[in-house]
Amino acid sequence: MKKINILFKSFTAFIIALAMVSCEIDSFSEESEFEFGDIVAPSNLQMSVEIVGGGTGDGSGTVHFSASATGAVNYKFVYNGQETLAADGKMTYNFAKVGTHDYTVAVIAMGMAGTTTSLSQTVTVLSVYSPPAELVSILSDKPLRVLAEEGAHFGVGPLDATSGVWYSANPYDKETSGMYDDRYTFSRYNSGGTFNHDTGADGEVFGKAPALQSWWGDKGAVTNACCNEHENYPLETYQSNYTLSAPGGVETISIDKGFLGFCVANGSYQILARTSTTLFVKTTFAGENNAWFVLLGQTD
Template sequence: MKKLDIIFKTLMSLTIVIFITSCEIDSFAESDEHSFGEIIAPSNVQITANVVGQDADNPNGDGSGEVEFTVTADNAISYKFVNGDAETVKADGKITYTFTSLGVNSYTISAIAMGAGGTTSSQNITVDVLVSYVPPAELIAALTTGTWKMSKDEKGHLGVAAGLNADNSANAANWGAPIPWWWSADPLAKVNTAIYDDRYTFSDWDADAGKGKFSFNVGPDGAIFGKEEPMKADLGGDRGATSTGDPNYEYEFYPYENYEVEFTIVPFTARWDWNQDGKYEDTSAGQEIYPGEKIIFSGKGFLGFYVGNQEFFIWERSDTRIRYTTIGFDGNSWHGIINNE
């Protein structure tokens, strides 16, 4: 009898637990139902294209291959652009592509509006774009000869300065000063990081397509050097790397693998002059005083110190040395010098 009483009490306890658990689950489900509300997918997706230099006499643009795309939608949180195999998320719905295949070619861009609960809506646009720019033969010859590396024995082989708009305001869409006046690395300043054994190889330039191959070898240490925030966002979390923390927040040894992407070269004109402090600044008068070139990598290709950009403006170049600038995730201009082995 005592044994039956114990069994009865045990069954009653289990029943109570199951009842309480069921109530809690039902209660959570009801609360969850009300907290999310109605999920509305984005609608009225509109995408427009501005082919740079397009007018009545130049219906396919000025030959630079540059096209500005803008997408809007109702109930959208963010936007994604798809150009071939490349996908780019832009919260503001704006992106600029530079096409490089010579002649007039048609390109189709997809814009995806992303909404609550993972809902999406999309729209495509096709543009006809003229590309007439041909990179200097001596630049192609220099790039595709030998292997490149950081010029570690040279003052200023890494550095940083402000990134400025045409009105001298900071903006990541434009290029900063051509000299790193905030900080300029001394020779071998970053010997305790992963950067100096990295090697860069440019090859297989296709003049008709306007692109070639870029190979990045991470070296014996199997790592790269860069800023914590864009590395985590772009390259796959922290990968077990340890950040330097405040104030620089860098990964000195970020585990990474060798990779190959495409590169293109497009024209770029900077507007800079010396100010009274002996620093470069935008003339703000539209005076085009520094014609040059810009290297654009596909995917997550980059040179030197990773700051989240795939576009690198060339300030100086010779057969064996290139001084460049890229605009980082923070809007600053990050500088580097590479030389040919």
């Protein structure tokens, strides 16, 4: 009888505790309310412009844009149909069409819950750059490819680096990716030209997943576990336009919507070194604030 009495007391205590928890939950549900406040789009969006050299410029065609807005968490610049994310609100364009021309650049300030505010501005810029014959020859005499057989043909480092100090590929390091069979063809330059990216027999390319998706959409490609990259992103051969310039004396290839080797959704490539048949180029990825390097050479 004593044992039964103990069990009865324990069961009673359990029922009382359960009732108390239930009351606490009801009290929390009825009395505790959370408010997230109004969802407001970014406001007071402003964009400042610095044309290098003042006026219509010094002939380099380089223009710096800087945007700011209250409540913005990110920025996107749009020029000639190409969208580029810039978390710090800063973007530089090299307008290479020879002569004095008008260019319109838009900036989109992105806020919480997908809200946006946009602003556009037109600038008048002078470009007098004429690329050296040797550079034109390297680009247009034969298609280019990533020199997979060479060390340091692909790499990444900080923004101010001139080589892949964080990672530098050994020969054929990325042979399972869609990069090595791609071919890049530049038409003969005449104040601009056409860029053709043949994505090879596999019809696949290599690049950062957010970058590829921002340009060509989500195609269900596998994202690698380490680096948020699509190693085998399906993409048909495509064409775009390109220009050449030399801001600050640095020869630069600007592709409207296209890339060389590895996609970071930035078509601007500084030429750090070149021979009669090779180019070592650098581009930057705003999404991670780093720099990427590719060694290209003419096909045989």
